[in-house]
Amino acid sequence: MMLDRVLRIVAAALIVGGTLTAHKSSAQDGAKIAAGEVVYNTYCATCHGDGLVSSGQTFDLRRLEAGARSRFENSVLGGKGQMPPWKGVLTSEEIDQLWHYIRDNAYQK
Template sequence: MGGVFAAPAWADEAAKVELGRKTYTSYCARCHGFNLVMASGTYDLRRFPQEDKERFVRGVSKGVRAMPAWEGTIKPEEIDAIWAYVGSVNGWGGAPAAPK
């Protein structure tokens, strides 16, 4: 029996978290800190509600208060990956642990 085997779903999710980590490090960490929090008073992403992904995507895309809009710079799939990374750091169910 020959055939093509698909990678397990967790492998895809782990790859998404890794892309999110890299994208977060490149664009977000300078203001939000490497552990999702910065003493400078920017929003503490450890407190972002898991059920509010739409608000997260809108905030990253369109900007919020002093945060710039990243639409056109960060691709939608990268924003989705950042969300997966935030979830992994926050320990939300179903998200693989963030790489260290």
């Protein structure tokens, strides 16, 4: 009986703690996404299109897969093709925000 009660208390604490953590993560992600949209509109939209909708002349950023973060960061920092390098212009925080914005707007498969 006592063990059953302890297990219920522990389970309830884990559920509440997990819910609070998920809410905090969602709020942080939402802030990153909003900030990333500002970064995108400031530095990227001219070539990659409003709302990530490319004219077809540049890479469609909505096609970036979750596992492509390293490739994305390398392209942003070092440039690629016609895209200039943004190293020294964008901070690592801005690149992280940009990544969250792009992933939030990626094609859902």
